Amino acid sequence: MSNIVLISGSPSPNSKTASIAKRLQKKLIERNHRADWIEVRELPAEDLLYANFQSPSIANAHTLIKAADAVIVLSPVYKGSYTGILKTFLDLLPEKIFVDKIVAPVVTGGTIAHLLSIEYAFKPIFSLLGAKEILHGVFILDANVQWNAKGEVFLAKEAEERIQRSLEDLLKATERKAFPTI
Template sequence: MATVLSVSGSPSATSRTARLLRHLDARLAAQGHEVIPLDVRTLPAEALLGADLRHPAVVRATALVEQAEGIVVGTPVYKAAYSGLLKSLLDLLPQYALAGKTVLPLATGGSTAHVLAIDYALRPVLSSMGATHIVPGWFTLDKDLTVTDDGTLTVAPGPAEALAQVTDQFSAALSGRRALLAATG
């Protein structure tokens, strides 16, 4: 199956966004994909903010994007857009870093007022970076994500079903892309 980079753009160490991504990572891994998590918050701030393209952590993150066939991008919504932390990483990547990639955009937020952040803020930047196929994303309300004392994430039934569907669509798109490349390669 495919190699998937799962990118969390949340600045929080206890982020529901990152936990949601790891939840979906498990589903993708169960479908046979190799999933590599990347929490942008673990990259050195001085490298991100100073646009240090030669910093080893930035070089490694860029290489992970290059090697991945599929990318899941998750972000909390701030001010009706994706996080500044995610933006700082995207700004350091080459202009067409997502060329040939299948991308699944995800967002979390506290209000349905931000449900369009994926389509009006995140999708355009992913497209401008050359993403070959951006599958329909999903916005999940914070209230639909519960974290237990042991750190386990529970997703409310309706959103859980919708997330499973978009994750499976992403997985199928990756598999279809691989089959197409094998047939034409």
């Protein structure tokens, strides 16, 4: 059983990105993994804006990340990068908090032009935070995320396959980390 933290940088509670985070959390829990979810938009805005490192909410988020085997960072892409609220949160993380963590980006965007944001925006910040193993990541076009009549999110087949493959890669990596070969 792995301990995985999902960090959602979506500023909206009903966004496609937040729906994907909920879906991933549910899949992880169904497979008997611990899956904590940090919704950055739920953290006190004043603590984020004024870089309140003493905030109990921020300290709790740090504790969850430090205890994790893996971190999935989810964000919509605006102007070629992750959201401002996610940037504010990442700025409050200790410099090497991702050391010994497997990190996987999951990104949603309106056009394929945002695909490279994983390589040019996400991976560099993960490296600065100490991540040595950053998985390929998943970029999902907004058009490939829909809601059914019950308000449940579903992904286009190709997007579903890629998110499932990424989840499998993450779980295999956490297993390798837990049981290294000699």
